[in-house]
Amino acid sequence: MRRLPQAWRRLPEAWRRPLAVTGGIMALAWVVIALAAPLLAPHDPLAQDLPRLAGPGPGHWFGTDQLGRDILSRVVYGARVSLPLTLLLVALSVLIGGLLGAIAGYFGRWADEAIMRLADLVFAFPTIILAMVVAAALGPSLGNAVLAVLVVAWASYARVSRGLVLAVRGQEYVLSGRLLGFSTWRSLRVDVLPNVTGPILVLATLDMGTALLLLSGLSFLGLGAKPPSAEWGAMVASGVEVFDSWWVATFPGLAILTVVLAFNFLGDTLRDALDPRTARAIKERAL
Amino acid sequence: MSPTSVPSDVTALRDRVRRLRPFAGFLARRVLIAVLLAWGITLVTFVLTNMVPGDPVAANLGQRALGDETIVAQWRAEHGLDKSPPEQYLMHLQALLHGDLGMSQQSHRPVGDDLAEFVPATLELAGVAIVVSLVLGVAFGMIAALRRDRPADHALRMLSLIGISVPTFWLALLAFYVFFYRLQLTPGSGRVDPGLGAPESVTGLHTVDAALAGQWDVFASALGHLILPALVLSLYTIALLTRFTRSAVLEVLGQDHVRAGRAKGLPRRVILRSYVLRSALVPIITVAGLAFGSLLSGTVLVEAIFAWPGIGQYAYKSATTLDLPAIMGVGLVVGIVYLVINLIVDVLYGVIDPRVRLR
Numbered sequence: 001m002r003r004l005p006q007a008w009r010r011l012p013e014a015w016r017r018p019l020a021v022t023g024g025i026m027a028l029a030w031v032v033i034a035l036a037a038p039l040l041a042p043h044d045p046l047a048q049d050l051p052r053l054a055g056p057g058p059g060h061w062f063g064t065d066q067l068g069r070d071i072l073s074r075v076v077y078g079a080r081v082s083l084p085l086t087l088l089l090v091a092l093s094v095l096i097g098g099l100l101g102a103i104a105g106y107f108g109r110w111a112d113e114a115i116m117r118l119a120d121l122v123f124a125f126p127t128i129i130l131a132m133v134v135a136a137a138l139g140p141s142l143g144n145a146v147l148a149v150l151v152v153a154w155a156s157y158a159r160v161s162r163g164l165v166l167a168v169r170g171q172e173y174v175l176s177g178r179l180l181g182f183s184t185w186r187s188l189r190v191d192v193l194p195n196v197t198g199p200i201l202v203l204a205t206l207d208m209g210t211a212l213l214l215l216s217g218l219s220f221l222g223l224g225a226k227p228p229s230a231e232w233g234a235m236v237a238s239g240v241e242v243f244d245s246w247w248v249a250t251f252p253g254l255a256i257l258t259v260v261l262a263f264n265f266l267g268d269t270l271r272d273a274l275d276p277r278t279a280r281a282i283k284e285r286a287l
Numbered sequence: 288m289s290p291t292s293v294p295s296d297v298t299a300l301r302d303r304v305r306r307l308r309p310f311a312g313f314l315a316r317r318v319l320i321a322v323l324l325a326w327g328i329t330l331v332t333f334v335l336t337n338m339v340p341g342d343p344v345a346a347n348l349g350q351r352a353l354g355d356e357t358i359v360a361q362w363r364a365e366h367g368l369d370k371s372p373p374e375q376y377l378m379h380l381q382a383l384l385h386g387d388l389g390m391s392q393q394s395h396r397p398v399g400d401d402l403a404e405f406v407p408a409t410l411e412l413a414g415v416a417i418v419v420s421l422v423l424g425v426a427f428g429m430i431a432a433l434r435r436d437r438p439a440d441h442a443l444r445m446l447s448l449i450g451i452s453v454p455t456f457w458l459a460l461l462a463f464y465v466f467f468y469r470l471q472l473t474p475g476s477g478r479v480d481p482g483l484g485a486p487e488s489v490t491g492l493h494t495v496d497a498a499l500a501g502q503w504d505v506f507a508s509a510l511g512h513l514i515l516p517a518l519v520l521s522l523y524t525i526a527l528l529t530r531f532t533r534s535a536v537l538e539v540l541g542q543d544h545v546r547a548g549r550a551k552g553l554p555r556r557v558i559l560r561s562y563v564l565r566s567a568l569v570p571i572i573t574v575a576g577l578a579f580g581s582l583l584s585g586t587v588l589v590e591a592i593f594a595w596p597g598i599g600q601y602a603y604k605s606a607t608t609l610d611l612p613a614i615m616g617v618g619l620v621v622g623i624v625y626l627v628i629n630l631i632v633d634v635l636y637g638v639i640d641p642r643v644r645l646r
């Protein structure tokens with residue numbers, strides 16, 4: 001039993017603070033819930049066999065919705081929709097934005113102009129508005145909602161990675177690599193990439209919460225998940241029609257809140273634990 | 288004219304230009320960028336509208352008319368659909384310059400008219416929300432920075448983290464349920480009590496119009512209706528501004544000019560106002576511009592719940608009914624509003640901090 005405290009003490013100071021621990025536990029809990037959903041959910045999330053709009057009580061702790069579905073089960077299963085999609089969304093934004101930014105920074109000239117002006121255009125719209133316009137044009141579906149958020153989300157990664165690449169591009173060790181005959185690709189991969197990954201990954205953690213809020217917001221607007229599926233934003237939307245049955249909207253909303261909170265607690269800790277160089281790179285993104 | 292006077296005149300002129308140039312040049316650059324972005328925004332909405340799967344002809348003409356080729360061809364020609372995309376874009380741009388944003392499929396009115404009706408309601412809501420956010424956010428941020436690592440700082444950090452994590456649409460619904468439905472502390476949906484009726488429109492802002500007309504009962508009602516949605520809307524931006532003000536103030540607190548002020552024995556109040564807040568204002572204003580963007584995003588989610596007749600609710604209705612011209616109109620107008628706000632922020636930035644102009 002002595003081993004645990006030792007491992008604990010070896011953690012960096014920032015990760016031992018209450019905020020980091022709470023965030024870590026909350027995130028872990030949600031991952032477990034998503035993985036073990038069939039074991040944890042007391043009912044089938046889609047079965048409409050319970051009394052309609054029953055308040056929270058034994059048998060259905062979070063109440064039931066207007067179709068007689070168990071809200072607890074739907075919230076639990078909702079983790080299987082929202083968590084993977086959020087991760088996928090951020091991973092794709094990192095890949096696309098990071099790569100485009102690196103291309104802009106490394107090659108400069110017209111590639112830089114074209115990519116960064118495109119990013120400026122994305123920043124010219126308030127986020128939900130642009131995502132909403134794109135989602136509406138693509139047609140409402142969860143996949144298209146992910147695509148719409150992607151259209152909005154890549155730009156900030158592009159800005160950060162461009163800045164980082166620009167900073168190392170002219171440095172001697174990169175130039176000497178080129179002089180040794182490194183191809184463009186190898187130079188990018190071996191000399192440039194390691195400088196970019198750290199800050200971008202921190203940014204990605206900070207961005208998770210925002211991505212989930214955007215995605216569930218689109219679903220709330222009816223531009224994401226379609227009715228039968230248990231998606232938290234869509235569940236809150238269905239609670240609008242029956243707002244006097246407070247439990248219909250409250251619990252899925254709490255699910256969104258706790259997941260976003262967990263990401264933000266972790267992101268904030270990460271920001272504190274950062275080395276100054278990374279901190280500066282992130283700060284350039286302003287938000 | 289003596290040969291020497293010409294160069295001296297030129298020199299004098301050049302001097303004047305040189306003195307003016309940094310700011311004029313800075314301003315011109317900013318305006319040019321804004322105009323280019325505005326053009327880009329029209330391009331984005333145009334491309335998106337034309338990306339839509341689905342045939343606009345089928346959507347607008349009845350089944351029987353679709354069978355008749357001459358009617359279809361006539362309709363296509365009338366709407367410029369027989370032209371190439373670039374030509375169509377030019378027509379679209381021309382229409383936009385005349386304020387023509389197309390017809391809403393939902394209200395069967397020109398989108399421009401719809402927007403003109405709804406924009407003031409949103410500006411009133413967002414205006415109150417941004418003022419609330421700035422006052423509270425800057426105050427909380429100052430408190431947190433000055434009480435660094437003490438209970439007040441920890442509490443504010445926790446609260447601001449919660450503030451940026453709450454889904455706005457959920458909070459709006461919850462607030463509506465608790466404060467209106469349960470506690471009946473606030474009036475329900477809409478902008479004024481139904482019995483009172485809207486004041487005569489001068490600015491479109493109900494509170495201002497009511498005050499101008501001297502209808503104080505309407506003013507009170509309009510203000511009452513504003514409070515809850517404005518507070519819900521501003522929670523996120525209050526949290527955002529708290530976090531940014533805290534870090535901006537912390538950065539300034541460690542700087543030499545603040546230490547010098549303290550060493551001179553200046554009163555704390557003077558140091559805070561003239562030394563700390565003044566320097567921290569630049570980053571705060573930048574964030575305020577961004578915050579306004581998230582307020583505009585938030586209106587889409589909040590207005591739907593409070594039945595606030597603004598562009599947010601209009602956007603929500605258009606999104607749920609897939610009324611594309613209306614959605615594009617909202618995107619265009621909100622994009623332009625945001626652009627103007629950012630232009631103002633940029634220029635303010637240059638006014639406050641001369642270093643920015645020279646970059």
